[in-house]
Amino acid sequence: MLRHKGLANKLSARKDKWRSKKGRKKIAKNFLHRIRRISFWVIIGVVCALIIQTPSYLMGSPHFFIDSMIVTVRGGQIAKEEIQNRLEKFFLKKYSTVHPNIFRVNVKEATKNIALYPRVLKVTLKRQLPRKILIAVEGRIPRMMFKIASQYYGIDENRIIFPISCKKNLLMLSGINKIEIGKTISHQGIEDVFLLYHTIAVIDKNLSKNIFMINIANPRNVVLMINKKNPVAIYCGSHLEEQSLVQKLKELKIILEYFKKTNQQREYVDIRFDNIIIK
Known part of the structure; x- marks a missing residue:
């Protein structure tokens, strides 16, 4: 009998708390806090999934296959076609195609390949998304x-x-x-x-x-x-x-x-x- 009476008193107290203004605010605050925690972990899960899936998408997407090279030459006796042909041969040897995916290209190796050309003094190679390679070459000037x-x-x-x-x-x-x-x-x-x-x-x-x-x-x-x-x-x-x-x-x-x-x-x-x- 006493147990039932205590339970009744608790229920009555909760109803009084809900009816009070402060009680309603506290319950709403706790509810929002739970929603935020759930949302945070959902966002973390989505971000992790994107991190895992994005590289494989970028590496395999046909939207990022190189379709043009823009070569600029300053000084020396170098034709733009020489640089382009050299880079295409490098692509063909390393990636088995002259139009590799732009994200698969190792910029350091490609730059080094052009820099080894005897007439080249300096070279800068950059990606321009989605499908271009920019090459700036400074040629050697004979004295x-x-x-x-x-x-x-x-x-x-x-x-x-x-x-x-x-x-x-x-x-x-x-x-x-x-x-x-x-x-x-x-x-x-x-x-x-x-x-x-x-x-x-x-x-x-x-x-x-x-x-x-x-x-x-x-x-x-x-x-x-x-x-x-x-x-x-x-x-x-x-x-x-x-x-x-x-x-x-x-x-x-x-x-x-x-x-x-x-x-x-x-x-x-x-x-x-x-x-x-x-x-």
Whole structure:
């Protein structure tokens, strides 16, 4: 009897609580809290499902197969078609198609493949969704050139060798036989050549324009060839130092001006020693 009476009192208390304004607010608050917790876990489940399913969808969707490459080239002697063909061959070898899914493309590997092309100095490769690849290439600029058999090669500021077409305004080197394309030239006299030509360009621009060839067949004696119609050899030696070279070239400038003024033709001028030798 007492148990039933206690239960009745509890039910009565709950009814009184529901009837009161504060009681209704508390019940509503608890209900909303439960709804929020349930909603939170539902959202977490949806997000997890999307995370799991999205990559497989993106990797397999035909909407993301590459259908175009936009190539921009700055400097050097590089055709856009060369870069595009190189990248297509890379795609074909790695993905068995020239139109792989854009998300499957390894950007670092593709960039490295183009960067290994000897004429390329810098390259940037980016995806542009949904189906484009953007490639920005900076070509190597030759500072000097040389010829082996029927092929011309350029040497850039970094001493890298790469094939080029003949350019009349480039300084021609001779005496180079063994090379490795895309690698730094290993010839002992090449540093002397760069220092020599740069110093001449600063001291006497007319002389630098008159040079038609530099012979480095003997790395111990870099030879300038000037005046193509009436050639004169300038023996410069090796292991050149800028300070002493500047003084020698100033003296050479005076000598050559005297030859021109007096209409003299000489075979060579040797500036390797303290006393300049003329023949």
